[in-house]
Amino acid sequence: MRTVYVNGEYLPETEAKVSIFDRGFLMADGVYEVTSVLDGKLIDFEGHALRLQRSLDELDMRNPISSEDLLEVHRELVRLNGIDEGMIYLQITRGAPGDRDFVFPDPETTDPTIVLFTQNKPGLADNPAAKQGIKVISIEDIRWGRRDIKTVQLLYPSMGKMMAKKAGADDAWMVEDGVVTEGTSNNAYIVKGNRIITRSLSQSILHGITRAAVLRFAREAQMEVEERDFTIAEAQEADEAFVTSASTFVMPVVEIDGVALGGGVPGRVAPRLREIYLDESRKAAI
Template sequence: MRTVYLNGDYLPEDEAKVSVFDRGFLMADGVYEVTSVLGGKLIDFDGHLVRLRRSLSELDMQEPAAMGDLLEIHRELVARNEIDEGLIYLQVTRGNPGDRDFHYPPEGTAPTLVVFTQAKPGLAASPLAQRGARVISVPDMRWGRRDIKTVQLLYPSMAKMMAQKAGADDAWLVQDGLVTEGTSNNAYIVKDGRIITRALSNDILHGITRAAVLRFAREAQMEIEERSFTLDEAKDADEAFFTSASGFVTPVVEIDGCKLSGGTPGAVATRLREIYIDESLKRAT
């Protein structure tokens, strides 16, 4: 049985309980991070902690533990659950005020901290990355602070189900004719050798994998243009891909039925995936 971490204790998953009055349950008042594990090591962990602190700060939420302690918790869960390839989810909520109220809990209310693992054998050798993802476009109906990694994931979940119903792998979200990002990933197109992706703002998540991939791309002398692009541009692109902590670099071969790069993973996305995995493993903790 899987071991999870809850508020200072390592527990069997069926013994880990959170109050019905927890703000995460009642108000989606919480943030989270996902760290990949390859070869039993954490990928981009420092970056995830930096973003976690930013999300907590933006929501005026108390840090649940010392950042160094969070690293040890992650390592302990990897060991206890014997994770070689997989994911670690960390969630922090504003805690349990003892009742339901729109106002924040009284000062001194302890945040809730949950950390759990998911074993994902074959994460690096993803079949989806090998064949390429098919995406559909859907309207972006999320709240305006997408740069904060909150647990408010209802609409992204709905969009993924729209994609599944349409026989696709995922959805790209569109606002005012411009692609913002995927349901759980950052979106890119490639045109005439240039990698194009939306610039950082409140409109998109500041992806940790995004930052690493763009850094590696620049080191490889690839040309990058950070700007918004339209859905029509995406359909006319030479290739496309998305990045995330769980998907690394995943080629996109079809958008709304329009095939890209001949319906097979493009050379730029394929090379970036190889570079990202190789370089990330060198830096893993």
């Protein structure tokens, strides 16, 4: 049985409780982060902590825990649950300040709810999908506009993954105004020659922590990076494609809307970036 963390307490998961009046439950009024664990250590913790604070600030929500204490909670959950490879899910909501109401009170008078739990994922770094690549379909992006805030409003991304599954694919890329925004739970890229192309940061996409690291490593490896919009048609004509996220690291894409890229097998750039990312992340893990 897992040990989880709820509002300052470490509890067996069967004893963890949150109020039915919690605004995260009633209105998706909350944010989250997912931090990967490799070799029992945290990957990119600082980046996740900084993005968490940004998300809270954008929603005018108080952070109930310091970065130092949050790090200790992460480490303790890894220890208590014996996680060697896996993930830690963190969620902070506005809490349950009173009866259900669209208007929320002053953040300084409201006690947020904080929950963390682990997911044990042996073989996370050696995911077989990374060797064969994944297939994606395109779907319309009809989410709210502030995708840069990592909120718990995940219904449409969940529906997108189910649309992909029904179509015999692994995931979906979302399209708005004719261009790709991002994947359902990842940032999207195409490769032409030695040039990596991905959408620039804005309110339209999540500011991926893995994205930032991968692009930095790519530039250090003398790969050209171009941040701009691209279409599905352009992606289908690319040499290769891939996605990045905290849970998949760098994942090659070998088919888009039924069109195979590079003969339907991963190219050279995505696997190399995955290798670099895992090596460097393990060195910097805490």
